[in-house]
Amino acid sequence: MLQEKFPTREAVTTEIINLKAILNLPKSTEAFMSDIHGEFAAFDHVLRNASGNIKLKIEDLFNGRLTPKSQQELAFLVYYPSQRLQIIKARFNHTEDLHQWYLMTFARLLELLKYCSTKYTRSKVRKALAPDFVYITEELLYGDFNSSDKQKYYAQIMADIINLSSADQFIIAICHTIQRLVVDHLHVVGDIYDRGPYPDRIMDRLMQHHSVDLQWGNHDILWLGAAAGSPLCVANLLRICARYNNLSIVEDAYGINLRHLSLLAEKYYQENPSFAPKINPQEPQPSAAELSQINKIHQAIAIIQFKLEGQAINRRPEFQMQERKLLDKLNQDRTQIQLGKQNYAITNGCFQTVSVDHPYELLPEEQEVINKLTHAFIHSEKLRRHMDFFMEKGSMYLVYNNNLLVHGCIPVDKSGNFEGLTINNHTYCGKALFDLLEVNLRSSYADTHQSTDLATDLLWYLWTGPVSPLFGKRAMTTFERYFIAEPTTHYEEPNSYYQLRHQSEFIEKVLAEFGVDRKDGHLINGHTPVKKGHSPIMANGKMLVIDGGFSKAYHKTTGIGGYTLLYNSYGLQLVTHQPFTTREQAIEQLSDIVSTKKIVEQELSRKTVAQTDIG
Incomplete structure (x- = not known):
């Protein structure tokens, strides 16, 4: 079987070089969510904005070049490309002005896509691209726009995307790829059903x-x-x-x-x-x-x-x-x-x-x-x-x-x-x-x-x-x-676990029982909404409770609209979300879920793929 996949010495050598190189890339981002309880609109929004990460990447990349309002417009285009395109296009009375907006937006989205894809191989990025636009996107993504030899070449590609009525589909495809790359893997720690409607x-x-x-x-x-x-x-x-x-x-x-x-x-x-x-x-x-x-x-x-x-x-x-x-x-x-x-x-x-x-x-x-x-x-x-x-x-x-x-x-x-x-x-x-x-x-x-x-x-x-x-x-x-x-x-008497989970020695015992490293491991729970004034971080950071109340039934208890946890190459970050209004209001008024981040654990040096399970 190995010989069929790698028939020559050169094929084996190439794969060894590829795999060993990947081990040195930064660890990709995982997101953790819990207790969604049928609240589709809030869940979908957090998924689209990658727990606020997309907005942060736009700020990092375009601060000093785009106003806060323009950054917000760009963020919501990435979140809801189909819906925002309808709203934006209605503003333009002249075709030439719309074409100019398309060209500007292509450039911004391609720059953002390149920024979001830096820690992935070209092969992984290619798999994340919309199949219908793989060739065009790769040409524009990795092209040298300052090269005089190819300036007309790139200009013609972008002009024809517009002239052949593919601009909207191209923008939608890039936005979905950005969403996909910002969070590489999603964990849902229970309770998708009941209480909420969808x-x-x-x-x-x-x-x-x-x-x-x-x-x-x-x-x-x-x-x-x-x-x-x-x-x-x-x-x-x-x-x-x-x-x-x-x-x-x-x-x-x-x-x-x-x-x-x-x-x-x-x-x-x-x-x-x-x-x-x-x-x-x-x-x-x-x-x-x-x-x-x-x-x-x-x-x-x-x-x-x-x-x-x-x-x-x-x-x-x-x-x-x-x-x-x-x-x-x-x-x-x-x-x-x-x-x-x-x-x-x-x-x-x-x-x-x-x-x-x-x-x-x-x-x-x-x-x-x-x-x-x-x-x-x-x-x-x-x-x-x-x-x-x-x-x-x-x-x-x-x-x-x-x-x-x-x-x-x-x-x-x-x-x-x-x-x-x-x-x-x-x-x-x-x-x-x-x-x-x-x-x-x-x-x-x-x-x-x-x-x-x-x-x-x-x-x-x-x-x-x-x-x-x-x-x-x-x-x-x-x-x-x-x-x-x-x-x-x-009264429903809780198990003693809920008292003991504040103690790091107890959490270490639990981690060991499941084969997790006592020193560096964490236990991540949902199920019990974290009440106002209580911390979701326990046992010296080893225990994390991420049920912050996605369900509207819990908003009075928790005072927030849910937690998500992010785990990237820099460490663990707990994201607090405010209650979501409606999808329609968010799209029309650019009203994002206000999120705050708290560093749970920060790596001394960036964690690499080699330090993960897949590595």
Whole structure:
């Protein structure tokens, strides 16, 4: 095989020279994002502006030559070339003025492209160029415009790009190449789904990305589980969509019919204040009839969920979740519930389909509805395409360039000892727990005919289990939040990991468990929004939490619009983003997300390709 690829001594020599030279290039830039939660517009903008990096490169290159306003115009042309071209072209009344603008813009974009490509080989840059313009772009990119021999040659190329009506396409192609080169690889550390309205668009965008990996988040697991045929995951997923007024994702984006669920809800439930959906005032407002329908669907699927969970807990005593069976703790008239030794009043109960003698038994029509819904999720072509991509690019954790990427936590007790899950008399903890859960997740996804096997039940456990690395709490108090007014019952005790992760010795122990260098490695988390006044940088810089609140639901808690982390040849930089307004406003008014950068770790000398995994 080697001889086929390199048939001569000269071919081997050339490749050795090429590879050894590449090792000396500066390390390319990685970007880390987390907890996007369906907020496509903000995610897409941060992707387009490379976490503010494109604007910084324009400032470095054109300071003193372009005004701040002209720099901003150029930046937004790179971010949104198609949309900005329409706006800019409308300003020109004369063809000659437009042609002059094209020539000036070609020159600026080519200069910026050259600046962004300096740490890559020509071969890599060529692969990033639009195929239709490779020859032209390379000629202009590497040409000597001061050479008298070729001045007319270059002038003719640019004139014909305009005369042959290819100027717009050429500009768009260069802008997309700049976006691609500024960030070489993207990590998404979990939770693309739930809360926000457009996770499907985010998945489509990621599938077009040139280089990306994904770590599964607890909310993502519900969608993977639904596609794998878990009725439990389907019920939880639909309840959350109803809660956040996002059922359109299920119906419109993924083509799953909710008519049978709606009919069941209309038959058994009345409007209930505890199940009113959370409405985003910035989104189109539902009618009163729509709100009523969502409210009833919300109740119907919640009760189905609680019944299915009771069945799973009975089926899986090894999950040690008996205390989460609550329907059998209700008194006969459903006005009180006993938790431990304490009785609590039930508010806004809706238990009309719950049998006193067999509280976890689904009504025949409930069973029929959840069966049809599960079948629909399994056979949604678009969902399957998205989840296949999730499986191809995703994992429970990732070690990449001496960084450990984990969405939630590494479960530990108060002393910092790894906690485990016992399956078939064997306890799995630390890295082994992650590996066990990933193997079972992949097994369940590959066989959608099993709905109550261990592998499929573990998908639900990942969402809510007491030792789930993606959940990170002892119990999920969904039932209590709906039906009990006493706030103390709503508390969800976090795993001890969240206290211990402030200590560098603990983080070093975790890094070693996953084979990461204790001294130079980092642990990168999402999952828990960093509250106002709290630092995302912990354990002397070894622990980084990058959930800054992309989701609008978290903006009040975090006070910002999200974090991204950049890791380039100079070190690690944490970027803080302000909340995004709208895509239309950004394009029209050139209103960028205001970003601030904080140096987390700076290299004494620039890191090279040789010091990376690929090196």
